[in-house]
Amino acid sequence: MADGWTTDRVLQLAPDPASAKAGQGLATTRKWVSVGCDGLVLWGECQGSGANPYQVQVDLSQAAYKCSCPSRKFPCKHSLGLMLIFAAAQMPASVKPPWVEQWLASRAERDREPSPVLYAWLEKCSYPHLERPAQLPPPMLAPDHELLSPRSRSFDRWK
Numbered sequence: 001m002a003d004g005w006t007t008d009r010v011l012q013l014a015p016d017p018a019s020a021k022a023g024q025g026l027a028t029t030r031k032w033v034s035v036g037c038d039g040l041v042l043w044g045e046c047q048g049s050g051a052n053p054y055q056v057q058v059d060l061s062q063a064a065y066k067c068s069c070p071s072r073k074f075p076c077k078h079s080l081g082l083m084l085i086f087a088a089a090q091m092p093a094s095v096k097p098p099w100v101e102q103w104l105a106s107r108a109e110r111d112r113e114p115s116p117v118l119y120a121w122l123e124k125c126s127y128p129h130l131e132r133p134a135q136l137p138p139p140m141l142a143p144d145h146e147l148l149s150p151r152s153r154s155f156d157r158w159k
């Protein structure tokens with residue numbers, strides 16, 4: 001897990017090999033009506049056989065999934081596809097649409113504790129809209145990290 005979100009790690013979440021394969025088939029943004037990520041949540045709309053696209057959401061801080069498709073697989077191929085796009089650093093940063101806000105609001109009282117590993121991955125992918133939530137634990141810094149160097153401390157005086 002130390003190296004963040006990888007394709008292998010996502011595929012290990014698949015409930016069975018068929019789901020893993022189907023998820024890989026959806027691991028391209030071209031298969032989606034819309035996709036986005038705000039740093040802690042992935043979402044996407046995927047056109048299935050019904051009139052309306054399936055609405056898919058993944059809370060990265062807890063590995064919680066929600067999808068409007070009828071599959072009883074958990075996570076379903078849509079959730080897996082979204083996470084695979086994210087693992088490939090192909091997920092565009094965006095602003096949460098209302099249906100994602102609603103889902104999060106319904107779960108907001110539960111603990112949401114993003115892991116330092118997740119945060120490190122997001123930084124590595126340079127998500128431009130990433131805002132570090134107030135409740136996020138500080139990233140683990142090595143003792144010799146530049147933030148602790150005398151040069152950085154002198155920079156603080158200019159703030």
Ligand SMILES: [Zn+2]
Pocket residue numbers: 054056067068069070071076077078079
């Ligand atoms: Zn689904």
